[in-house]
Amino acid sequence: MNSGVSVAAHSGGSSSVPCHVAIIMDGNGRWAKRRGLVRAEGHRAGVQALRRTVRAAGELGIDYLTVYSFSSENWSRPHSEVLDLMALLRRFIRHDLAELHQNNVRVRIIGRRDDLAPDILALLVEAEELTCDNTGLTLVVAFNYGGREEIVRAVQEAARRAVCGNLDPADIDEDTISQLLDTGGIPDPDLLIRTSGELRISNFLLWQCAYTEFFFSPLYWPDFDRAALEDALAEYYTRDRRFGGLTARASP
Ligand code: FPP
Numbered sequence: 358m359n360s361g362v363s364v365a366a367h368s369g370g371s372s373s374v375p376c377h378v379a380i381i382m383d384g385n386g387r388w389a390k391r392r393g394l395v396r397a398e399g400h401r402a403g404v405q406a407l408r409r410t411v412r413a414a415g416e417l418g419i420d421y422l423t424v425y426s427f428s429s430e431n432w433s434r435p436h437s438e439v440l441d442l443m444a445l446l447r448r449f450i451r452h453d454l455a456e457l458h459q460n461n462v463r464v465r466i467i468g469r470r471d472d473l474a475p476d477i478l479a480l481l482v483e484a485e486e487l488t489c490d491n492t493g494l495t496l497v498v499a500f501n502y503g504g505r506e507e508i509v510r511a512v513q514e515a516a517r518r519a520v521c522g523n524l525d526p527a528d529i530d531e532d533t534i535s536q537l538l539d540t541g542g543i544p545d546p547d548l549l550i551r552t553s554g555e556l557r558i559s560n561f562l563l564w565q566c567a568y569t570e571f572f573f574s575p576l577y578w579p580d581f582d583r584a585a586l587e588d589a590l591a592e593y594y595t596r597d598r599r600f601g602g603l604t605a606r607a608s609p
Contacts, residue, residue, distance in 0.1 A: 373607055375547035375593055377421035378414060378586075379569070381561055382407065384553030384577030391577075397441045402579035404449055413583035415460065415494040417590065421543055422496050425561050429469065429503030443477060446500060450480045454487060461493030467539035468502030469510070497543065504563030511537035540565055544608075548593045550586075552578045568609060570596050 382403055389399030407424060414422040427442055434442075457464060464484040473481075481500070514537050518524035524533075535541065545565045551557070554575045558566065572589040574581070597605040 374418045375590065376419070377423065377544050377546045377548075378419050378589075379423040379425075379546040379549045379562055379566075380410070381425045381549070381551040381555075381559060382578040382581075383551055383555055385579060387553065388577035388579045396438060399577075399579060400441055400445055404445055406579050406581045407449075408453065409582050410586060411457070411462065411494065411496055412460075413586050415462065416583075417586065420495065421546075422494060423467075423499060423540075423543075423546065423562065424497070425499045425502065425559075427468075427500045427502070428560060429501060429506050430560065443474070446477065447480060450484050454484050457484075457496065458488050458491065461491045462488060463491040463493070463495045464488045465495060465497045465543070466500055467497055467507070468500045469506060470501070473501060495543070497540070499561070502539075502561075504558075504560045507539055508534070508564055510539075534564065538564060545569065547598075548572060548589065550574060550589050552576050552581055568598070568600050570598065 385399035385403040386396045387399075388402060389396050392398075407426075410424075411422060426446065431442065432439060454464070464487075466481045466485060470478055470481070481498075511534050515524060515529055515533060519526050519529075540562070545567065546562060546569045548571075549558075549562070549566055549569045550572045552574045554573065556573055562569075570593055572592050574585060574589065576585055598607070600606055600609045
């Protein structure tokens with residue numbers, strides 16, 4: 358459990374600090390356009406917002422923060438923008454990894470790895486290995502990530518194990534698939550925040566969001582900060598989570 362607002366400070370149902378918050382960081386481009394800046398400036402400001410949010414999440418007692426930093430579909434953006442986003446990831450890991458480690462943050466990466474540039478892959482592995490024993494906030498970075506693609510890879514792995522005789526198809530259940538996803542071992546998100554006023558899930562954590570509460574913020578991502586995160590939590594605390602039953606519960 359992280360420092361900050363403890364779960365014990367709240368009691369019952371969604372009045373507990375969400376264990377896992379996921380964020381679709383949207384609106385960098387529009388933030389930049391509104392200021393007459395190039396889109397890359399919006400992404401740079403987005404990294405600052407990410408730093409603020411990681412700090413705030415740890416302070417507020419959130420255990421897992423998952424951020425959508427580059428989707429499988431983002432490859433279709435102009436090449437120059439893809440290069441900008443790759444450069445930002447490199448810079449984020451090179452500049453921020455030591456501080457994240459010092460702050461006891463564990464980094465995990467989800468998404469497809471086999472088509473990444475070797476130096477990017479090496480940085481992602483370095484970030485995971487350096488921080489693997491940390492016990493504070495887990496920062497899950499979704500990079501080259503797509504929800505459907507992740508499910509396909511999990512099903513392929515289950516099929517491979519079945520063909521090898523290591524898995525009886527009759528034994529495949531929801532838990533089997535959950536554990537084979539990139540997020541294996543991470544609890545499902547309690548709260549998903551999307552910024553910029555868009556009302557879509559955009560192929561993010563499709564399996565994991567079955568019972569997640571959604572919060573849509575009108576802010577562009579570079580304007581997101583601790584107060585905005587607290588607004589989302591305040592709304593989350595008003596929600597009755599019934600997981601298909603009739604009474605509010607903290608988990609399925
Ligand atoms: C969506 O804004 C944002 C992204 C596609 C990238 C998110 C990346 C960051 C916040 C920077 C941090 C990144 C790393 C790699 C650590 P958009 O460009 O779709 O904005 P728009 O919808 O206004 O055009």
